[in-house]
Every structure is written in C-alpha cells, then in structure tokens.
Amino acid sequence: MESQELRNVGLKVTTPRLKILSLLEKSTEKHMTAETIYRLLSTGGEVIGLATVYRALAQFEAAGLITRHQFEGGQTVFELERGPHHDHIVCVRCGRVEEFYDKIIEERQRVISEKLGFTLSDHALTLYGECTPNCPKSHSA
Amino acid sequence: MESQELRNVGLKVTTPRLKILSLLEKSTEKHMTAETIYRLLSTGGEVIGLATVYRALAQFEAAGLITRHQFEGGQTVFELERGPHHDHIVCVRCGRVEEFYDKIIEERQRVISEKLGFTLSDHALTLYGECTPNCPKSHSA
DNA sequence: AATCAAATGAGAATGACTCTCATCATAAGT
DNA sequence: ACTTATGATGAGAGTCATTCTCATTTGATT
Structure with missing residues (x-):
C-alpha cells in the first residue's frame, strides 16, 4: 500500500x-x-x-x-x-532516456569535491547524444 | 578586437x-x-x-x-x-561556482555511452554541495 | 461525530524566455 | 563615400512552466 x-x-x-x-x-x-x-x-x-x-x-x-x-x-x-542511484543518457533526437551507474565516476566526484573543500550533497550527470544512427526523430514522454 | x-x-x-x-x-x-x-x-x-x-x-x-x-x-x-572543457561544482547556499576537470570521468563517459550504443555529443556534470561550513548565505551573480 | 490544521482546485500571478514588428545599422556594391 | 537590401535591434506582447492566493474541502485527532 x-x-x-x-x-x-x-x-x-x-x-x-x-x-x-x-x-x-x-x-x-x-x-x-x-x-x-x-x-x-x-x-x-x-x-x-x-x-x-x-x-x-x-x-x-x-x-x-x-x-x-x-x-x-x-x-x-x-x-x-x-533501486540505487544512477545517472542518465538522453537522446537529443528522440528524447529516449537510458540509465547507467559508474562506480569510478561516483568515486571521482567524491574525491574532487573533497579536494575543493566542498561538502557534496548532490550531483547531476547527464550525457547527451544520438541513440542510434536511424533514431526516430520525435518522442513524447 | x-x-x-x-x-x-x-x-x-x-x-x-x-x-x-x-x-x-x-x-x-x-x-x-x-x-x-x-x-x-x-x-x-x-x-x-x-x-x-x-x-x-x-x-x-x-x-x-x-x-x-x-x-x-x-x-x-x-x-x-x-580554456579547455571543464565541469562545475556549485554551492547550494551561496551560489559560488568552482570549476574542475577530471580526465578519468571524461574517459568513463566515453566508454559508457559507447557501451550503450550512443554517439556522445555533449554532457553536463554538476556537483552540488556546501563550499564551507560557514558559507555566506546569499550571493548575486 | 466534532474540530481544526493541513491540503486541495481554480485561476491569477510570476519569471524566464521568445516572438512580432516597425525602425535602424551594417556590409556589399557602386 | 553613397545607396541599398538584408539582417539586427528595442519594445512590448505573448508563451510556457511553475508558484501563489484563497475560498473550500478533507483527513487525523479527539
């Protein structure tokens, strides 16, 4: 419920x-x-x-x-x-969204913010690209 | 000029x-x-x-x-x-913006999009946190 | 069931951004 | 330099997503 x-x-x-x-x-x-x-x-x-x-x-x-x-x-x-945290990759043509998680990137973010003296509270990582060479141009969420 | x-x-x-x-x-x-x-x-x-x-x-x-x-x-x-490409870390309290570049993260992004079948065209990575424990609360850009 | 603070829906208000259009300025040609 | 046509500009209206206002309703507590 x-x-x-x-x-x-x-x-x-x-x-x-x-x-x-x-x-x-x-x-x-x-x-x-x-x-x-x-x-x-x-x-x-x-x-x-x-x-x-x-x-x-x-x-x-x-x-x-x-x-x-x-x-x-x-x-x-x-x-x-x-589930657990993940980031996104968005198709700039059709808007399709895929998810991914990369331990190494997460780790680097921690290191970087620490080095800069920040207390990390959040982050936003989004990749943009074309999902396929022949991607359907439009999309509605 | x-x-x-x-x-x-x-x-x-x-x-x-x-x-x-x-x-x-x-x-x-x-x-x-x-x-x-x-x-x-x-x-x-x-x-x-x-x-x-x-x-x-x-x-x-x-x-x-x-x-x-x-x-x-x-x-x-x-x-x-x-200069060259870089990403940002933004203080959620005062709005201060610092820049950073991390070779490893950049590399991982390429690998990830490739693995997912995307042709990477751009990315946005921004970290959020507090810049210092006693950060001046407001800020105007 | 009675009470009261909190939540809701409708529409107005806001804020960031884009469009429209009449006027104006730049680059190209003379 | 002078003219011209193409593209750029400023002002204000328009748009779109989001938030606010407020009268009304609802849910938790008694």
Whole structure:
C-alpha cells in the first residue's frame, strides 16, 4: 500500500497524493513531467489540479521518494526512487532516456569535491547524444 | 578586437554583440545569467533590449564562443569559452561556482555511452554541495 | 461525530524566455 | 563615400512552466 510510504515520510495520506504515487509506480514510463502526470490522471477521469501535482512532486522529492531531473532543453522530469542511484543518457533526437551507474565516476566526484573543500550533497550527470544512427526523430514522454 | 571573433564565426559585427562579448571578457564573474548581463549593460548606461541579449547569447553559443550551463534551481548561466572543457561544482547556499576537470570521468563517459550504443555529443556534470561550513548565505551573480 | 490544521482546485500571478514588428545599422556594391 | 537590401535591434506582447492566493474541502485527532 502506498499509504504507508506516505506516512513513513510524514506526509498526510490524501487522495491526490496516492493517485500520483501509484501512477508513478504503475507507469511503464519511468521519467515523467508534471504536465504528463496531470494529463494522465485527468484523462483517466480523476479531478486533480495541476498545482496539486506540482506540490505533491515537490514534497515527494523533499522526502526522497522521487528524484527530479532537469535535462537540457528545459524539460524537467520526475522519477520514482527505486533501486540505487544512477545517472542518465538522453537522446537529443528522440528524447529516449537510458540509465547507467559508474562506480569510478561516483568515486571521482567524491574525491574532487573533497579536494575543493566542498561538502557534496548532490550531483547531476547527464550525457547527451544520438541513440542510434536511424533514431526516430520525435518522442513524447 | 572582439570584432574579429564575431567575423570568424560568421556573425555580423554590431554594437550590442560587441558590448555583450566584451562584458563577458572583462567581467571578473565568469558565469552570468542573461538578466545579469542585461542589467550590467543597462546600468552602465547602454541602451540594449533584453531580447537582444538572449538572441546574442544563443548565437554565441551556437557559434561555440560561449557555453550555456543549466544549474539546478532554474538558473541558466553563460560562460566564455576560454580554456579547455571543464565541469562545475556549485554551492547550494551561496551560489559560488568552482570549476574542475577530471580526465578519468571524461574517459568513463566515453566508454559508457559507447557501451550503450550512443554517439556522445555533449554532457553536463554538476556537483552540488556546501563550499564551507560557514558559507555566506546569499550571493548575486 | 466534532474540530481544526493541513491540503486541495481554480485561476491569477510570476519569471524566464521568445516572438512580432516597425525602425535602424551594417556590409556589399557602386 | 553613397545607396541599398538584408539582417539586427528595442519594445512590448505573448508563451510556457511553475508558484501563489484563497475560498473550500478533507483527513487525523479527539
């Protein structure tokens, strides 16, 4: 039950929050914009405000339930925090997103921030490229 | 003379473009938002439109004269392309930006994208943290 | 069931950026 | 240098994502 997840992080259990959380859990698409979530729920017959979606996502992020990614080109997507940390590679043509994790890079980041006197709290690494030579040009998340 | 730089990249030499370019070259602050550039020039008595600043920056970026960085929190900054490539570490409290370059990370990125079948065209790596335990809370670029 | 703080939806407001368009300046040709 | 046409400019309107405001509703606690 998603209710427990909400209680665990100190958030009141409400209908909109449950709807959003369960959509994120069920959806095949791992990375969704606030708009997309709003649209999917609305199309599904739910009555929900866009502001509520943004509010809930911000809270989920603060609680560590989801992660926010700001890719170039202005698209901001949210992703359920399931497994361990990972970074992304985004196709600049079709928008496809793949994930990867590299121990060596993670390690280097720690070393670098330490050397510069920073207390590392977060990082954003995104690679951009073309996924295949004949990649389908458009894509909607 | 900055005029030559503009001609080299096929851009017409105009007053606003020269002003922006020379501000970027003279300023001690390496990373500036479009707003900041606009404000600095306006305060300096120049008559320039904000739209012109955005247009020029986009053209400079396309021409490879400057680089655009989208840091978290929505701030987009521009930086003159001087030396070789580097990444950034940003203080989440005061906004201070330091630069670094790590051969190993760069290398790993190539390997990873190759393994995933992508043709790497760009990447964005930004670390976030606190620069010192007693960091001055605010900062304006 | 009663209470009250917190959450919600709707729409207004904001902020960053882009577009439109009438005017103006630069580079090319004379 | 002078003219011209092409491209650039400034001002303000427009757009898009996100946040705020506020009257109303809901959920947790009693």
